[in-house]
Amino acid sequence: MTFNSNLMQDKDQSLRLRSAHDYEDLSDRFRLRLRNYERQYCNLYTIRIKDSRRRLENIALKKWNKPIKKLIDLNSVKGEKCVIVGTLYKYQELKPSILREICKEYQTVPPPSRTHFVSEKDELILEDETQRVKLNGKLDVHSVVTGCVVAVYGTLQSGVFLVEDYCWPETELTKKLLLELKVDKYLILLSGVELATNKNNNLLLQLFIDYVIGWCGINEDFMDATQIVHIIFAGNCIRSKAKPKPKYGTIIDNEDDLEAAKELDYIALQLVECIDVDIMPGEFDPTNHTFPQQPMHKCFFPQSAQFSTFRSVSNPYSCRIENKLILGTSGQPIEDIQRYSNLTDPLEILENTLNWAHIAPTAPDTLPCYPFDDYDPFLLIERPHIYFAGNQRKFQTKLTSDSGYSVRLICIPSFVETQSFVVVNLRNLECKLISLEKDFN
Template identity: 45%
Template sequence: MFSHLSAQNESSSLLRRPGAEDQGPVFERVLPAYSPCSERFKIGERNFNRQYAHIYAARLMQMRALLTERAQQKWGPDVHMRNLCDLQTGEQCCIVGTLFKRMELQPSILKEISDEHNLLPQPARTKYISETDELILEDELQRIKLEGKIDTARCVTGSVVAVYGAEKNEGKFTVEEYCMADLPSQTARPVLGSDRFVLLASGLGLGSSDADSMLGLQLLVDMVTGQLGDQGEQSGAATISRVLLAGNLLSQNTQDKEASTKPKYLTKKTQAGSVEAIRLLDELLVQLVASVPVDVMPGQYDPTNYTLPQQPLHRCMFPLSSVYPTLHLTTNPYQANVDGVRFLGTSGQNVCDIQRYSSMNSHLDILEETLRLRHLAPTAPDTLGCYPFYQSDPFILEECPHVYFSGNAPSFESKLIKGPTGQEVLLVTVPEFSSTQKACLVNLRTLECESISVSAFCGDDDDESEMNVSH
């Protein structure tokens, strides 16, 4: 959509206002119909006195009927459905339950206390899986160890699955096959007459000391608002109908410096962040919202609650941009309809957590796995912080999205997958902008996705920087 673009700009003008000296033609930006659908992720009464066992019970109760129906489709309507308490040795049957993965390397509060007192120092790890891990299936009353044809390393705690096999040796259930709930039903995507784009970006990392990242971010803002390029490029920018910022707007550097030295159980997870970084974010947002609607999701390093679902950032932090009705402060996870195209996504904490506790490495593969599990964050609350929901689990997918994304990924990837009843979902991993200088564009008409690469580097003159946009 945008051709290669090169421009000379003074390195000090990071947050410049568009000048009025060269007035050209005005391109109308087509604003799509928009309806937020994130109400189920908003928390009213905040009560942390409840036990987390309730969320597992609610999850299993909500998904049991889905898994039973899916199992009967896969193994026939006459398959024997059993609870664990009704198991008979040697009987071929199907059980629906919640997976628990017993992991020797999984961090625990006791290990953190040992670290604090130098009793048992633990090596830093990027993954916590090992060959000794065991899978256990639980229902409301009992649990049983699993063996057989199920990939222990790939599975994660909290996944609700249906397993088919028999209880055989030493009280273990030998799995012959297993299935997940798979994609839920999907509403038809409308037919649009022209290309309209939603720009996805994440990991802006404001508050870091990387000047090139800030220069690239300003270039991205100028490109979206039509301040760069010739008339053709400005006309292309007008087709960007919405901007979605998927978390980690602030850099990790804005967190409490003591957080890296204290054990996690003593660390206050929610930090206010740098006042300067918030001011800078507000100045960037006011440039965007004056031209295009912007949805702002919180992330791991942003000043809101740490546990999922994260609540919207407070409007009082944005005195400049909050006066615009085009600024939408949303929850993480995020869900909305844009011109009839349903978007669903997170700032990436759920995907990164699954990556640590499973053999899966690709963020795109993990996105697809959670979609087929029909659950946004199966590892919550075991290894991912979440609110102790009591009666229902809001992370269960009740309707299939058209675009399913996660932010703060190491690289850009996208893939169109299909469900068992013809569902089509575009999976997108949104790269961390501060490290990759990339964002991505989703075409609402074709459901195609492309990346935008923004680079900023110093030229021969120290007072100037050359900046490029390409895709």
Template identity: 40%
Template sequence: MEAMEVDSSSKNGGFLLQRKQSLYTSLDSCFEIKKEEMYRGQQFSQIYYARLYLMRTLLYSLVPNWKPLLPVCTVLGLEEGKECIIVGTLYKHMKLKPSILEEYSKERSAIPLVKPHNFIHPDDYLVLEDESGRVKLRGDVLLPSVYVTGIVVALLGKGSDAGYFWVEDILEAGLPHQVERPIESGEDKYVILVSGLGVGSSSSNPLQFQLLVDHITGHLGDAKEQSIAAKIVQVIIAGNSVEIPCGLLNGQNLSSKDQSRLSEPIKELDILLTQIAAGVPVDIMPGPNDPANFSLPQQPLHRCLFPGASAYNTFKSCHNPHSLKLDDVSLLGTSGQNVDDLEKYSDAKGKLDSMERTLRWRHLAPTAPNTLGCYPFTDRDPFFLESCPHVYFIGNQEKYDTRLIKGEEGQIVRLICIPRFSETGVAVVLNMRNLECHTLSFGTQFG
């Protein structure tokens, strides 16, 4: 644990405003790819075995309270007409799931390709798999459109002579245990959540970002606004902070002019991050467009990219997903890839529904490694949720949205969709005291 040393104050009308501080604890160690885990040709099946072992142990502990008198079988041990419980990993057979071979053959045909937003189809069906075998699932309670490949569940039902398992009831892991936090204790402390800054992109407005920086650092507004800004204890930037012109990266040697064009957005971002870090602790996460590794968990952006901001101990380059604790409030978030991918392969009313499902399935990225890029861990699954966060956020969304959900054991989680700042000019403000949040909008239109 470490307390942030922030020496940021603002004089206004003779009064000296002292910035509030919070105790910061990083919980990112599980997302770090350690030296002994370096890639040596291992297959992705290992992470599924690790996930099944973790989740099955958990589900076995929940079964006695769910259906106490029924036996638990393996897929191979199913008997026709005998009611039992089976635990395994779901696999979703999808008619429209993209295939690189099909895409190649279609590209060579004269018919233009139409890329659908979502790949679900009425003919999709689910299969349950464990170490002993796999069985096709049927039943009215298990909707293929809701689930995706990679989720571990317990199913109650009967085997049939036609070779499928008729599902009568389903048990998901549910929200994990949550460490209690004091109810509405202490004073207002704010966390600024921003995403999709897109420095260097055509939609990015430098003035908009500068206004956000000035607000955070207390250089904007009257005495009242500055007193609110002094209560900002943390800034979290959730991915896609820069947009590098990819057209320059064609495998050829770059001219000095093109090298300058590549580095310009990162230099501009560093200047702004330095201004924030001089007054407030700031965490920056990598996103799909940032100069970081593609597969989850993304490792921190290298500190050499930010020579100015790195000089401050308030600046932290973090993993994606990112997990941290501020005082008594635990926060967990991603740059959006996990939920964006989930939305392609399942049906939900919105991003918040998909976020809630990942918590109830107790897995941050269930579609990894099937359709979402993921590092091939051999003996662990870092996306398994051992504890329930108080705040769960995703970045790079089209619009701001939020919801407060409650678990059966009294867990309370604030879900937040952070919109792309370069397109909306909107940042999200979270009050750690009561988990309430609102938006800050930075328009640059002058009439």
């Protein structure tokens, strides 16, 4: 690590040098106001297909110029090419069910534990508000998941719809604002700190803090540091795995979690004095388990929450920074899609969810979520500029382009496993990984 004594300045001076930036929180649709768990999940699917159908029908008419039929009307057009719109459902024999609980109740041997639920017997079914139809043909059952809304083109033969082509809903392109950035401003994405289970990274975290503040690093690093305007902690700040269930009669020990929460507050406190910090919850962080996860309570951050530059935010999280629309999750939808398909590359899955126009299509089927009955907050209506997933095994990124509109896809690696973080230039969407062990030696 190289230190420059001329750059060792107090926090007040670092704050004055820090670039100003515009910020807008767009996560209101992920916040739960009134919580009613007596609702039926079917309402969520009804809303999803209703909102997606309008976009799909326009695309289908332009692409195939064929009539769009309801599933209930398919029998009247047997053998004729047509278009149908619906929600995909995958019949999977290996999908977890109540059978395991029944086996336990009757003290029989339960089925073997699995983490991947795909088999050659999986079937693809399309359903709308009226009925279902089995799909065969071009649409690969192992490359999609339950919950995706799609328009398929083909013919009905012997009760099965043979797919010749298909299309997904299009997301609206974000309206380009007149003011474009003329200088470099940077966003840092960090995930998987896991303070409760990995205490050996304290020195590296302090090095990260010193780098962001501008207290260490080589000259060019410091110049970049002064232009870092925002940090997003993308989940798993406390832990990434559930605590083992205590034995009957034992006291639940939360001391590690409490100490980790205090340490997280202290880390945030050092940063918010000179930069904006957003902290998202992860799967086992102290908030609700179901999607969308609500912001961790401000009582976990008694010191840093006093600053306007600190925000405890939801998962998923959406905001606008310097005219760039940013959207991401802590990684649960990516992991769930991996379990129920043959898609293994997190970056490919992230791009697929962008094409499917849905952040978490497997919710509520296999990804637990709140039973929304008036809107689906996970629908992708507006295409983001930066779309990320936290807590991945390795860093991956890709710049996609559609009609001249670019989207930066980012898989943020776990800090515990890689000791690294991601830096994105908000001016041109350039992205790089910085390793605290390699780049600071």
